[in-house]
Amino acid sequence: MKILVKMFAPKIFGYAAKKTEEHFKEKFGEFAQQNQRNEERVGDVIIDKNPSKKNTSKNDTSNKVGDYIDFEEID
Numbered sequence: 001m002k003i004l005v006k007m008f009a010p011k012i013f014g015y016a017a018k019k020t021e022e023h024f025k026e027k028f029g030e031f032a033q034q035n036q037r038n039e040e041r042v043g044d045v046i047i048d049k050n051p052s053k054k055n056t057s058k059n060d061t062s063n064k065v066g067d068y069i070d071f072e073e074i075d
């Protein structure tokens with residue numbers, strides 16, 4: 001019995017390791033492809049030349065971009 005285990009154990013463990021490696025490569029490949037499609041790289045600047053026409057009203061307060069800051073000049 002020990003002789004059979006010594007003969008076949010390396011082949012069985014090698015087969016299991018190969019299958020596990022293939023499984024992880026498959027899962028990681030899907031993950032990497034999904035991240036490349038869905039995420040933008042950090043630091044990328046996107047310029048939208050045709051902004052959405054939802055808020056076209058000039059007097060609409062919801063179209064406010066930011067707060068006005070009044071700076072005082074220091075002598």
